[in-house]
Each structure stands twice: as structure tokens, then as C-alpha cells.
Amino acid sequence: MKTIFKLIGFFVTSIGFFWSHLDLIRIYFSCKAKDDVFPEYFAAFPFVYKSQSLATSMANEYYLLGILLNSIITTTLFLFIDSILSNFLKSKVSILSKIYLVFKLIILSFSLFNIYISYTFIREDNFRFKSDFREQVKEFNADCKLKIKVL
Numbered sequence: 001m002k003t004i005f006k007l008i009g010f011f012v013t014s015i016g017f018f019w020s021h022l023d024l025i026r027i028y029f030s031c032k033a034k035d036d037v038f039p040e041y042f043a044a045f046p047f048v049y050k051s052q053s054l055a056t057s058m059a060n061e062y063y064l065l066g067i068l069l070n071s072i073i074t075t076t077l078f079l080f081i082d083s084i085l086s087n088f089l090k091s092k093v094s095i096l097s098k099i100y101l102v103f104k105l106i107i108l109s110f111s112l113f114n115i116y117i118s119y120t121f122i123r124e125d126n127f128r129f130k131s132d133f134r135e136q137v138k139e140f141n142a143d144c145k146l147k148i149k150v151l
Helices: 002-019 064-090 094-120 133-140
Strands: 025-032 041-044 047-052 060-063 126-128 143-150
Touching: 002 064, 002 094, 041 064, 047 064, 060 064, 064 094
Parallel strands: 060 126
Antiparallel strands: 025 041, 025 143, 041 047, 047 060
């Protein structure tokens, strides 16, 4: 039962990070198409999960499959890091394990807040099942470059 709560907590945390507009590491494809405007596509790990809407600069298009697959990968990474830290903190003073628990709860609260804020402004955003990035690049014969920004 404890493992299920941990798994759900890390999954919600990873979804909250993908919906937040606070990208610590921004991985995106900047494309130029001949005589046409092309949106930027944002990726984390291998899957595209968001692109800028061409209709307005205030809206984004989110791709549910990209969010879910990236969240599964991030959850696996969180579980691996958590198991290492939990094994390390078992042999240490219990105050460190309590600090770690408080840290996890703060991160989970931050993620839930991000999901709530994103849900509140959902009318401005568009959700699709999967990204059409490859099809758009082929259709417009766009030249794309992968860019990484660390804030």
C-alpha cells in the first residue's frame, strides 16, 4: 500500500512538472519553414509534450501521450532516486529522513498547485492525443534544430 501511494505521488509530481511553466531545463525544437510561421515544440526526455499555439502567444497545445509517457519515465527516475536516498537515510539520523519527507511533500504540493492552475486556465489551451511534429516538419519542409536552455 505504501508503494502505491509513493508511485501515485511521484506520478502526480511528474505531471505537475510538465504542466508547470517553470522549466528549469528547456528542451525544444526551433524550426524555420520557408515563408511560413512554425511553432516551437517542447520535449522532455524523448517525447514532445507541448507546443506554442500559432493562434495566440498566450496559449499552448498539450499532447496527452507525450505528457503521460514522459511522466512514466520521470516517475521511474524519481523511484530510483528515492530508493537510493531511502537506503542511505535508513542508516542516518531520523531527522534527515523527516526533512526528506517534508521535501517530498512540498514538491508534491507544488505539483498539485501547478495542475490546479493549469486546469483553471484550460480554456486557453488545446489538448490533443499525440504530437504531429514529424508530419508538420515533412509537410512544411522545415529546418529544425534541437536547443537546450538551462535556467
